[in-house]
Amino acid sequence: MLINMHGDGYKTVSNSWLICDSSNQTTIRAKYQKNWQQIANKFQNYDQHLIFESMNEEFTGQYGNPTQPCYSNINSYNQIFVDTVRKAGGNNNGSRWLLIPGWNTNIDYTAGNYGFTLPTDKYRSSSVPGNEQRIMISVHYYDPWDFTGADSGASTQWGRAATNPSKRSTWGQEDHLDAQLKKMHDTFGVKGYPIVVGEYGANDKTSSDSSNNKYRANYAHAVVATAKKYGEATIYWDNGATGQYGFGLFDRRSYAVTQQGIINAIMSGLGGGARSAM
Structure with a gap:
């Protein structure tokens, strides 16, 4: 929690x-x-x-x-x-993990090099080993925004599996994702500070492209698998909205799963289960 x-x-x-x-x-x-x-x-x-x-x-x-x-x-x-x-x-x-x-x-x-400074942790419990951090670094990942978050049907496909170049953003594909998460690992992870991608996801544009959920699942799988590669944790952004432009994976009133394919993709990215076709 x-x-x-x-x-x-x-x-x-x-x-x-x-x-x-x-x-x-x-x-x-x-x-x-x-x-x-x-x-x-x-x-x-x-x-x-x-x-x-x-x-x-x-x-x-x-x-x-x-x-x-x-x-x-x-x-x-x-x-x-x-x-x-x-x-x-x-x-x-005194020993709780804190997210910054x-x-x-x-x-x-x-x-x-834009001015971020890690806080010192001089008041932490003496029970924490001196060579161990209890501070984690928090980032969000929504690249490219025209696919993941824009309330528009202009960009509905993502990744190397995209079939319509006009529906795929000109940036923010698999190579960019890898470079960004590697950057966090190389800056903080190697120094013992865990990385948490505290928000990621892509909103529902099936009203513009019936194949959109396939690419949403591909995106979620790629973020989770790439983060795992660099030892980073991920948290999907479920905003409770399951209709047009919503990020939700389940209906919070009925408790019904609405995006089982994306959930399967997340679990597959973690190595916790097979992906099913959408």
Whole structure:
């Protein structure tokens, strides 16, 4: 199970407050610290099956290269988060795995030279071996967005199996996926920091292309298999929507599985079962 602060930094969300380019950073940091203090106290005795993540897709809301001092403020939030959880006490907070994102959980802006700083973990429990990390790095993967997330039927196919070049993006195919996840491994994984691809997936465009689910499954399989290759964990983004442009794999009201083929592809990518044809 994972608990994170989700959406508090979106300027498009009413009453959002974790705004990295706000001038009122003293108030924001104090509120952020109090929030995590309460959460860590509430769940202090939950075991290592519970992971805390400091925030979700935190950035200015403007896409493009990170800006300063906003990135410095995000780094500060991450440090406050680690220190607060560790100091909260209880049986498990001192050794709990903590998940840390960079700018907008973007791979390039986290692994590249854009200002991301790993927080120190000086208050962790002495029971944790000195050569072992208890911090993981959080990223999301939705490349190419015109296939995975755009509410449009222009791009409905993905990967080398695509049959219609006009329906496949000009970038973001298997080679790009491998290079991006390798970049995370080479930057953080080799130093003992586990990588979590905390969101990935592709939305439903079968209204535009009846073969779309095949490529959604191929995409999910490729992300999971490539992450496994580099020792990284993956979490599919199921937003509860199972209709047009939804990411959902099952109906949350009836509990019926709606995308068994994608689930099979995920399990196959993990090496946990055979894929069935869609």
